[in-house]
Amino acid sequence: DAAEGDVIILTKPLGVGIYSAAFKKDALTAADYAAMVSTMTTLNKIGAELAKNPAVHAMTDVTGFGILGHGLEMARGSRLKLALRNDSLPLLPRAAELAQAGFVTGASGRNWDSYGQEAMLPAEFELWRRQLLTDPQTSGGLLVACAPDEAASILSEIQDAGYRSTRIIGEMTAGSGVTVA
Numbered sequence: 001d002a003a004e005g006d007v008i009i010l011t012k013p014l015g016v017g018i019y020s021a022a023f024k025k026d027a028l029t030a031a032d033y034a035a036m037v038s039t040m041t042t043l044n045k046i047g048a049e050l051a052k053n054p055a056v057h058a059m060t061d062v063t064g065f066g067i068l069g070h071g072l073e074m075a076r077g078s079r080l081k082l083a084l085r086n087d088s089l090p091l092l093p094r095a096a097e098l099a100q101a102g103f104v105t106g107a108s109g110r111n112w113d114s115y116g117q118e119a120m121l122p123a124e125f126e127l128w129r130r131q132l133l134t135d136p137q138t139s140g141g142l143l144v145a146c147a148p149d150e151a152a153s154i155l156s157e158i159q160d161a162g163y164r165s166t167r168i169i170g171e172m173t174a175g176s177g178v179t180v181a
Contacts, residue, residue, distance in 0.1 A: 002058040002078035002145035006172040009151065011046065011158055012039050012141025013165040014067055014132060015095025022103040035092050039165075040139045046161045047142050055150035062140035066111050068119055068133040070143055071170075072178050078145070081175030086129065090165040099128040099135075108134045118177040125180070133180065141165075145172060 002008075019036040022028050028036070050056045058078060062070045067089065075082040111134040121130060141163070146154050151168060158166045 002074055002080060002172045003147075004080055004172055004174055005148055006057055006145040007148045007151035007168055008071070008082065008084075008170040008172065009144040009146065009155055009158065009166060010062070010067070010090060010141050010169045011044070011144065011163045011166045012042065012062075013090040013092045013095070014062075014135060014137065014140070015092035015098070016040060016137045016140065017105045017108060017135040018095050018098050018103050018132070019092055020138070021105050022098045025103065027098065027101075027103060032094055039092065042139070042163070044139075044142050046158055046163060049161070050142070050144060050154070050158070053146075053150075053154065055147040055154065056144060057147070058145040060143050062137050062143055064107065064136040065115070066108065066134040066136055067143070068178055069111055069115055072115050072118055074143060074145060075172070075176065075178060078172060079176070080172045082170055082178045083173050084170040084178060084180045086180050088167050088169045089132070090167045091132065095132060096128070099131050104131045105136060107136045111136065120177065120179040122180065
């Protein structure tokens with residue numbers, strides 16, 4: 001289980017569902033399509049190495065329930081609250097632009113309906129931003145909870161293994177649910 005104070009790392013960018021919705025409406029460029037396929041075909045093999053590290057306390061993949069849903073799963077399992085920093089989330093290059101243009105999946109809304117009551121978003125949070133957080137990912141990244149004093153070296157290890165979008169996105173705190181700041 002994640003521990004209070006653990007740093008949370010995400011290994012891949014978000015936005016695959018948004019890109020998929022845009023693809024279905026012929027709104028992706030060749031570069032967009034290549035970025036989507038690249039992230040979906042990058043395997044999470046770093047997870048096997050991370051699992052051997054005693055400083056890694058919990059790990060899950062981000063798939064159909066989006067970053068909020070899988071973050072909430074980690075928080076529930078650890079009996080803690082996940083505090084996400086929205087401005088730290090790695091995104092596919094045009095994910096924000098495409099979400100603002102309305103390219104979202106039906107699953108994004110269903111995800112929010114199923115767990116949104118446990119998520120605290122800023123009052124002025126725009127719908128498209130929420131849709132990025134509930135966006136289902138195909139072959140999404142790993143959500144890694146690790147000891148804060150080892151976070152920098154774990155982040156470097158993941159990036160050195162080829163996961164260039166890896167970012168520290170939050171921390172585990174006392175409480176329950178997920179907060180986004």
